[in-house]
Amino acid sequence: MSWNLYRHYKGNHYLRLGVAAHSEDLSPHVVYRCLYDNPSARTWLRPQRMFEETLDDGRPRFTPVARVRLVQPEDHATVLAFGHDAWGEGKTLAEFIAGYDQSRNHLRGTRYLLETLEGVPVAGLNTLRFRQGLMGLASVATDPAHRGKGYSALLVRAVMELHRFLHGDVRFLLFSEVPPSVYERHGFRVLPPEHQRFQPSVAMATGEAPLSAAEADALKAYF
CATH class of the missing domain: 2.30.30.320 (DUF1653-like domain)
Incomplete structure (x- = not known):
């Protein structure tokens, strides 16, 4: 789609x-x-x-x-490569991509990509549906050749609004590895210290209410 x-x-x-x-x-x-x-x-x-x-x-x-679409099996290597420079931890690109075969979140998630009108993939992200009304966003990354053009921000907001349209009121969780202000413009806020377990990554969520016990448990299972 x-x-x-x-x-x-x-x-x-x-x-x-x-x-x-x-x-x-x-x-x-x-x-x-x-x-x-x-x-x-x-x-x-x-x-x-x-x-x-x-x-x-x-x-x-x-x-x-641009166009948003679901990632197909033949797209995985291309989209995963967008995050190699940030999350590769010294692995070769081939090792980095192969490692996702054992990733629980990768296997359970639904990935989306943003592509140009000419069909060139430029950004990708993963969505994790924890339960009704609660979703996680992960692995937000842009092709290094296309960074600085706002593609990731456009993809994040498009996917959020798509799921709000499809599922009604949805709360989103994520761990940010960029300045929190990047996601604050999409309605995220930094969570209290008790939820910050992966610093320097910053736990964030949409909505003003504190996390419920069930939402906090989902956040713990995020990684």
Whole structure:
């Protein structure tokens, strides 16, 4: 499965979820999700002709910028290699990739990648569904040749909004190896000291409420 990402002419990004038919006249309407915090609504509906139209000044209303899709078996080596320089610990690339065959989280997770419109993979991440309403994000990495372009941030937010659309209210957990501010803009916050077990990696979660006992147990099982 795949989902296209678009940039609105005003600058915000959106994830196109599909096309629905109007209940009265069956006219096609695009269903899409905003990739930014909007307290009014996050899922939007717009007539397809309007979604795909060109403005009076010649600009498209929505411009496709990338695509999110599920990682297929033939993609694994490419996507795993994105994290070799950060997590390789002296292993060769082949050894590093082979090591994932014994990784519990790798085997149980569902991986997504972000690719260009030309089909070039540029970023990847893993999702771990601990239970209803609770998911972990792991192995967020960008191809070294494409870093600094915001691809990982776009992929993280797109996957979060996809799962919120599919599963309703979802809380996300992760261990950050980059400055926490990178994830704070996606609604994560740094958890209290009792949850910080893998420093310098920082345990973070979405939502304001303290972790429940069940959520804390899931965090302990993260690694």
